Amino acid sequence: MALSKKEISILIEIVFSIVFAFIFLPYFYENQDNNLILMDDLIGKIIEILIFTVIYFSVAYSLLEFVFKKKETKDERDDMINSKSYKLGYLLYEFSLFIFIGYVCSKLQNKELLNLTGNQELYNGFNLTDVGIVFLILMLLAFISIVKSLYQFYLYRTV
């Protein structure tokens, strides 16, 4: 299966999203119930993510340019494929936003109900922390990015 430069650059994005989900999301998942997470620790993690992103894309795109020296023309087919895939990404983003808001509201409402029952143990275990929200947002963004890029790749192979 011969892949074009554009298809490989989409694969680079997909691999990044998957690697990001496997390397960095567990940190936020493991700490989502931890309200004591220090700001320094969080900033350190964000810097780590930024450094990883810069190194990953620099190396990947340098290698891509080294292997495919010839510059590819961007034309109306690329525009059509991009608009279709970004439209899907946008729809997923809107849908996820509703799910996210619904999830947060239901969690807050359930917490209030648990408070009324007086079960302190259950009440304490039902927290929605800042890290939990960050985890949810990052997870949704990674998921949307993977689906959008996969659809883009599919269109490049079939259109």
Next chain:
Amino acid sequence: MILKNILKEVRQKKSYTQEELGNKVGVSRQTIISIERYRYKPTLELAMKIAQKLNIKIEKLFYFE
């Protein structure tokens, strides 16, 4: 009704490669391949450019079946 074309035949008759024709009309080789395989419907502007470069009438190059 499917929009078909005789691009491949005309291009080969004029001894152009897909790459050459793509360069002449400002699109990639993949786009020419997609048009020849009826996978991608070009815009009117691109269809006219291709017809002009191949010196053929647009309605002869593209047809409905």
